[in-house]
Amino acid sequence: MEANGSNLIPLRSDFTEKQESICIFGTGDFGRSLGLKLLQSGFSVVFGSRNPGLSGWVPKGVEVLSHADAAEKCPVIIVAVQRDHYPFLKELTEVLDGKILVDVSNNLKINQYPESNAEFLAQTVPRASVVKAFNTVSAWALQSGTLDASRQVYVCSDDNKAKHKVMDIVRTMGLVPQDSGSLMAAKEVENDPLQLFPMWRLPIYVCAGLTVLVFLYCVINDVIYSAVINGKDVSFRMMISIPNKVFPIVSLMLLALVYLPGVFAAIIQLYRGTKYSRFPNWLDRWMLCRKQLGLVALSYAFIHAIYTLVIPIRYYVRHRIASSTIEQAKKNETSPFVNIMAWRTDSYIAMGILGFFFYVLLGITSLPSVSNAVNWREFRFVQSKLGYLTLLLCTGHALIFGWNKFLNVANFRWYMPPAYTLSLIIPCIVLILKFILIIPCIDNRITKIRQGWEKSSNTQSDTKF
Known part of the structure; x- marks a missing residue:
């Protein structure tokens, strides 16, 4: 019986495995760390x-014996x-007959050899x-006991009995x-542990x-x-x-790019009249x-918030405020309040x-520990409905910041519009297209298509898939 990947009641096979000895060829860092973990496991x-x-x-x-x-x-x-040291195993062919060999090796780069190390080991003996396992677990994690980040062990073999025996050891x-x-x-x-943030x-x-x-663009402008x-x-x-x-411009662009492919997908499904393509x-x-795009966008929003908080302590800002105050005092006048x-x-x-x-709520919901605690409808509500609300609020934030500057040609430097207008292009496109797609007649058609309805390409008649 298992709960959350840990054994509450040990299986009978666990007791059997604990009575057997496990041999480790190699006394390097990983071999010693794995041996210590096996000892601690009984x-x-x-x-x-x-x-x-x-x-x-x-x-x-x-015990330390000869091979x-x-x-x-x-x-x-x-x-x-x-892998370079595998040839010594040929001398032990008779001893290794019928044994289970667990290959834990990794290479220095992806696809370094034509065949995998485990397949090469199987050819050698x-x-x-031969079973492939433990290559995704680090020696440091085994030594320190911090296995939360690398708890999964991928096991593969052509011998199902040997594979399940190793899986029992892993458990x-x-x-x-x-x-x-x-x-x-x-x-x-x-190849999996060699990949550097593939997504x-x-x-x-x-x-x-x-x-x-x-x-x-901003430096030029x-x-x-x-x-x-002006010299x-x-x-x-x-x-x-x-x-x-x-940071806010790029953040808003990235947030819009999170939802733009969903709009494109809906348009393509409408055009094709099917979801089975x-x-x-x-x-x-x-x-x-899209998840990674959203998290990068959130990090830029965080930096923008921090930069905004330090504005009052800047020398340039304090100098402008002091100069404006002195100038008003000299003229004995104050700026009128504009409602x-x-x-x-x-x-x-x-x-x-x-x-x-x-924005932060979307980021928190995307965490595996949080997303696993909500059902699909709740996750979709947060990531879709609240996501578009976030995009709408952030777009409104940028629009109100610029107000009517983009309408005044005098604000265009070298015919270049103010920088904030760059952030509004993609979000406005996404919001306009989304507004069109949620019109009831269009939204109903998209819902039918995603439920399996198809439009026949030959007769243009509605058919049930």
Whole structure:
């Protein structure tokens, strides 16, 4: 019986495994760490080494024997050596006959060899049952006991009996085995820990590209224009003023890009009249990385909030306020209170606060620990309904900030509109298209299509799939 991946009542096979000895070939960091974890789980551990006399580094309570003697004593042998050293196993072919060999190795780069290390091991010792496992668990996690981030162990083998035996060992160690099928899957299992944020690459590339383009646009619009036309050096704005424009602009663009592929998907389904047709590859890839796009957008919104909080302590701002106060004192006059400006400022701040609140709520809901605690309807309500509300509030925040500046050509420097208008293009497109799609007659058609209804491409008649 299991609950949340941990054993409440040990299986009978666990007791059997604990009475058996497990052999580990290799006394490196991973081999020693794995041996210590097996000892803590109640197993008897035997190390096989080229130099059995040098056993000072291995955990206390284990035997250190030669490879042949260690293999003779144990039915399960964990091969914790690099692929280059596998040839020594050929000398042990007779001893390893019928044994279970667990390959835990990884390579230095993806697809380094034509076949996986586990398949190469199976070719080297053909009369043994080779199982791929433990390659996604780090030595540091085994030593420190912090296995929460790497609790899953992918197990694959052509021998189902051997695979399930290793899976029982994995469970007894407090880890969660994942059956990955036959040994043909070993190459994918070995490539998995070598991938560096595969789902984050496209969002980071898009974010970096937009950040650079918007930053250069703001530098030209603010710094270079002031230096060339007005003869003023305002290059200090590149530290806070310009980044505080770049981060919200890019954040709003990325947030809109999270919901734009969903709009495209609805339009494609309407056009095709069916949901049983694959989307283009670019749209598939785009939809798969929406969570990462949203989290990057949220991080930029956080930075924008921090930058905004430091505005009152800036020397430039304090100098402007002091100069304005002195100037009013000299003229013995004060600026009149403008009611519409008060409404504009308060509305701008209120929309920003509410938009940021829902932004954070979306980010929290996307966390696995939170998303697993809500049902599908609740998750969809937050990510879709509240997501579009967040986009609407943030777009309104940007619109009220700019007010009517984009209508005044005098605000265009070198025929370049104010920077904030860049952030409004994609969100406005998304919101307009979404407004069209939620018109009842269109929304009902999309709902029918997503429930299985199809439009025949030949007769244009409605058919039931």
